[in-house]
Amino acid sequence: MFYQTPLLPDNKEKMKISQIVLGAALTEWGTCLNMVVTASDGAFIARKQLQSETAMNPAEVIEAIAQFLDEHGEHARYGKLELAGCALTLEAAIDAAGTNTLEYFELAAWKDYPLQSELSALLGGAPAAIDTLVNGLLIAEFAADSPAYSIPQSVALVDIDSSIMMSLAYRGVILRSPQFGALGHMQIAADGAVCSCGGRGHLLTIASTQAMIGRIMHYPETIQRIAETSDGIAKTITPQQIWQLAQEKDTVALNLLNDLTQALAYALSFIVEACDTDQIIITGDYAQFGQDWLWLLNHRIAEFCQPKRAAQLNRIVKLGTFHADRYVRGALALAASQIGN
Numbered sequence: 372m373f374y375q376t377p378l379l380p381d382n383k384e385k386m387k388i389s390q391i392v393l394g395a396a397l398t399e400w401g402t403c404l405n406m407v408v409t410a411s412d413g414a415f416i417a418r419k420q421l422q423s424e425t426a427m428n429p430a431e432v433i434e435a436i437a438q439f440l441d442e443h444g445e446h447a448r449y450g451k452l453e454l455a456g457c458a459l460t461l462e463a464a465i466d467a468a469g470t471n472t473l474e475y476f477e478l479a480a481w482k483d484y485p486l487q488s489e490l491s492a493l494l495g496g497a498p499a500a501i502d503t504l505v506n507g508l509l510i511a512e513f514a515a516d517s518p519a520y521s522i523p524q525s526v527a528l529v530d531i532d533s534s535i536m537m538s539l540a541y542r543g544v545i546l547r548s549p550q551f552g553a554l555g556h557m558q559i560a561a562d563g564a565v566c567s568c569g570g571r572g573h574l575l576t577i578a579s580t581q582a583m584i585g586r587i588m589h590y591p592e593t594i595q596r597i598a599e600t601s602d603g604i605a606k607t608i609t610p611q612q613i614w615q616l617a618q619e620k621d622t623v624a625l626n627l628l629n630d631l632t633q634a635l636a637y638a639l640s641f642i643v644e645a646c647d648t649d650q651i652i653i654t655g656d657y658a659q660f661g662q663d664w665l666w667l668l669n670h671r672i673a674e675f676c677q678p679k680r681a682a683q684l685n686r687i688v689k690l691g692t693f694h695a696d697r698y699v700r701g702a703l704a705l706a707a708s709q710i711g712n
């Protein structure tokens with residue numbers, strides 16, 4: 372059974388000037404909580420990031436959100452603020468009704484937790500929603516394009532980070548069921564590396580940002596080149612730096628980029644063909660590579676598709692709007708969808 376969330380809520384004009392929405396996103400294996408409140412005119416009022424050594428339990432997360440809201444209950448410009456909607460997105464398996472977290476990284480405290488009602492209760496009965504990070508992203512992408520945007524019949528969003536997740540909407544509603552959308556665990560190479568799930572050669576092991584950065588660590592000379600181009604201050608390596616190196620025709624970077632693009636193209640061709648998708652939005656670090664990479668990706672997807680579908684790829688596949696703070700923007704968009712519900 373699929374739970375259905377409207378893809379493009381059109382209710383922002385219902386907000387009063389003193390009303391706010393609160394979005395929170397729990398990422399990095401439950402250890403990083405990003406929270407934002409915005410006013411009815413879209414202005415950011417406050418944001419806060421909370422880091423924890425160990426994965427937070429649901430009660431801690433809700434308490435932190437409630438405290439954050441308390442700290443910003445008044446605003447010089449807007450006066451006393453009223454919470455019109457809130458949302459928490461996280462990479463949990465959520466029940467079909469969108470109320471309980473069924474599972475979250477095998478953490479006992481999250482199992483069958485009534486997250487939606489507890490969140491609403493702690494925030495004074497405000498309309499609350501919980502959903503996955505990618506479902507929030509899909510709503511954010513459409514909210515960013517509204518109101519002019521026309522909703523395609525079917526749309527998929529693929530978010531590539533240390534995980535690779537997919538969200539799918541059909542006729543304007545997001546289709547959701549527990550365990551849906553773990554595209555990263557699609558098998559690409561039967562004899563490939565062992566995945567975190569125990570399987571072999573999954574998309575994650577080739578195309579995730581973690582896999583990309585992990586593989587480049589085997590090439591000290593390439594690492595050295597990255598350090599040189601970033602004035603020797605490269606403590607961490609980013610996909611953007613590897614992309615830059617590939618532009619300079621570095622063989623290692625080119626091979627790496629080629630492998631991950633090929634693996635992604637293979638997985639995406641299934642969505643293009645099997646789901647008959649009108650649009651695929653790609654978000655995450657690789658979306659920042661821009662149109663040159665998109666051209667390369669489409670070229671590779673075309674090799675796996677029927678000629679008729681291949682000719683349509685330029686209008687099917689697009690890159691996402693949001694990058695570094697995309698998860699919390701997704702939560703905000705989901706929170707805005709709660710207004711008036």
Ligand SMILES: [Zn+2]
Nearest residue numbers: 556566568573
């Ligand atoms: Zn796997």
